[in-house]
Amino acid sequence: MSSEFAERVSQLLQAMRSIGTGLDLHSTLNSIAQTAAELAGARYASIVVIDPASGDLADFASYGVDEVDRELIDEIPDGEDATLTVPVVVEDENFGDLVLAQKLGGGPFTDHDVQLVRVIATEAGIAIGNARLYEESRRRADWIDGSNAVTTALLSMTDVGDALGVVAEQARTLANAAAAVVLLPAPDGEGLKIVAAAGGADGDAETVVGTVMPWYSPAVAKLQAGEAVFVEDSASDPRIVTKLASAYGPSMLLPLRSGSRVLGSLAIPRNPGDPAYTESEKTLAAQFARQAALALVLSEAQHDRERLAVYEDRDRIARDLHDLVIQRLFATGMMLQGARNTVADEELGRRIDTAVKELDLTIQEIRTSIYSLQHQPPDAPTGLRGLVLREVATAAATLGFEPSVSFVGAVDAAVDAETTKHLLAALREALSNAQRHAEATQIGVVIDATAALEDGMPAVRLTVADDGVGLPEESLRRASGLRNIEARAQVLGGAAWTEGGLGEEGAGTAVVWQVPTMPEPGGSEGVQ
Template sequence: MSSESEDPGAVLHAVSSAVLAVTRHLSVREVLQVIVRSAQRLLDARYAALGVPDEAGAFAEFVAEGISDEEWEAIGPMPRQHGMLGAMLREGAPVRLPDIRRDPRFECWPRAHPVLKDFLGVPILDGDQVLGIIFLSNKRGPGGFTEADQRLLTMFAAHAAIALTNARLYERSRELALVEERTRMARELHDAVTQKLFSLRLTAQAAASLVPGDPVRALRELDRVERLAGEALAELRAVIVELRPAELGRHGLAETLRKHVRLLDRLHPASFSFSSSPSDGETGGESGAETGAETGGEAPGADGGTRALDPAVEVAVLRVAQEALHNASRHSAARTVAVRLGREDGRVVLEVSDDGAGFDVATAAGRGLGIASMADRAEAVGGSVLVRSELGAGTVIRMEVPG
């Protein structure tokens, strides 16, 4: 059906759906997918896509309709900023063509890429800045895309600009919230724990000086050391529990990880999956970004049941997983990333593995990969982190903690 003969009510409904998607609490990728799907349906196109460029000559986000997962697999990596896509990013102007293959800006497609003919693309603008592009191809009705189609797609591009701007504001607000939380944590640690530990140190020094001349009084001071140490430990645990992410309290470690992995799977071109195993050699959930053990606040147990974890251990495992997943999504260029949570020999085991580019572990300390931070988090709860990576052969990060 041609968009020119489309019922005005249907047009308003499609636009309304896009606007509602922008204003809902959906991921950026979901919002962009709704916009692309609405544009494809309204303008009766076989193919539709929306790309947001990155600073490395590729696309940070690229969503499409009309291409199956199998076809994407055959096409290969995400498109680069070249040919017509690159020209639109540079020129920032709409493009409407009866046959894209005849335009001098066209270059080529990968071998498995579908053949595109009639083409309509418009930039996604924030003022004069080109945030991305949205384009349609192969209109099903005769005659190709019209000027009315171009006006309607321009309207959809305006909604895409709102989605991207809101997403950036949201990410900025999250960054500010993290800074505020770190400041609060430092203040809480200073007020509740640091002063107690300072008193503990002075008391221990006093006890040591009294041992030769007044051992009875030294014993009393040592009793005070023990009491102060217990109080400091209790206050430190209270701070940790207070700083415990709300998701852990509501859903538990396994479910929180599963939800986080599912979100990454939606936001990134790589495939992210999560699985949990209740015991050695037993799988507790099918591998997949939508699956995993829903164990509440407990961890997989060695006997196939569940066992409560110390809150500090849960926080440490979650933070290491998030750091490892951040590295995999930003730096590895992986096609698949797998997260496994299980129990082996009485210890909780987390593994994050990818099939990406890998790196030299010996020289990675200064690359901002957070390896030292992950190790510190694990050691703070009596655990350890092992990083295995090889150039061209992917990376495995394995964390073991008492369970």
């Protein structure tokens, strides 16, 4: 072995140790190309990686090739002397080709060059294998973190729709997809209905919520049977019968399955022209879907336990009212009636009679409440008034005082279920912000169903005003809670903004949320 070749081998081993420390796959490929070019004395070096499944270019790393050269790369002279090509093998798999072109100083590549490049290719296979393992472990860790986030959301959020939105957003991000949607069984066996979405071809996920994938779609039959469906091109695949498919390319449709029970489906489409999902991605996504389904089942069980606890509490309250409170009131009435017979003063007698009548009315009202507790389910449909009062009462426990509430107009008749859902979420967020940041001593909530937009279209307006310390401009821009409130208004074609609050000279903050409604069927109910 010549001293020159020995020196080059020493340089090679040192360079390969450096390459072996790289963990990002594309960066590792670039380092290999540079090392090969420098040690073999080539002007150009590249690693071309072909996807074995599709035959498409999967990656391209190069050294000495700028953007101008890339356009002319097909004109680089080819032949035994002008180029040197060595395959790169990773775990007995032909990963790609390491190609060197144009020996510096002219002349052909030597046998020593060939030997060096072969060693580089061998070491490169090891480095690439390590980089692949790192990327795979990183992806697995990301999917595990996503599954944990979904479980936390489903077990902690009271609004299942919001929690399913977390499922969709996590799946879209982790799969590097264009969109993700959660589908649950539609009523009357119509198929699968989109109940939560993230991303989308037009960037507005809310527009697809409510879309139904019909029961006669072959994909729906497989999903409801607990089978996954993998699609190379959503627009042309006959198994997906929905107008949304035309905007997407590769897709995964995964059943949300826990044991033998299929709760729904998770669809994760990519844009047209994006690479198809790998087997590793399919496996990770399927595991994510199973975890999400398990979290859904646990969430249902938790809500059932909470509902049972409420039923039991209502029964206990009803028993206490009947066995303790009513009996004591009845006994007090009997004592007053007995005392009435001994009273000679007519005025005092009339007062006692009035007190006895009031006790009788109170007993009747308590009995009505007992009947309501025993027969009215806690999750029965409630109008907007009742739901708003419930939210405010819940917030009062953490605020330390009861906010005032006013209603203007026929709020229950004018506001539909979808608007009610978003209004309550906006109210909850505004009360939470006031509790955390305002340092307020009073808060006023007004629901006005007689409001109107600038174009005269009828609207409902929510105002949550406090007398707190106000909201600085910088905090206003950064407050995610306010951004969420504004986003919920925009989804319904409305808007949200802030104004002065309840304090002196407008001190404090008022959050105003306004969206259009259908015209009221009746007249105004007035302020209550």
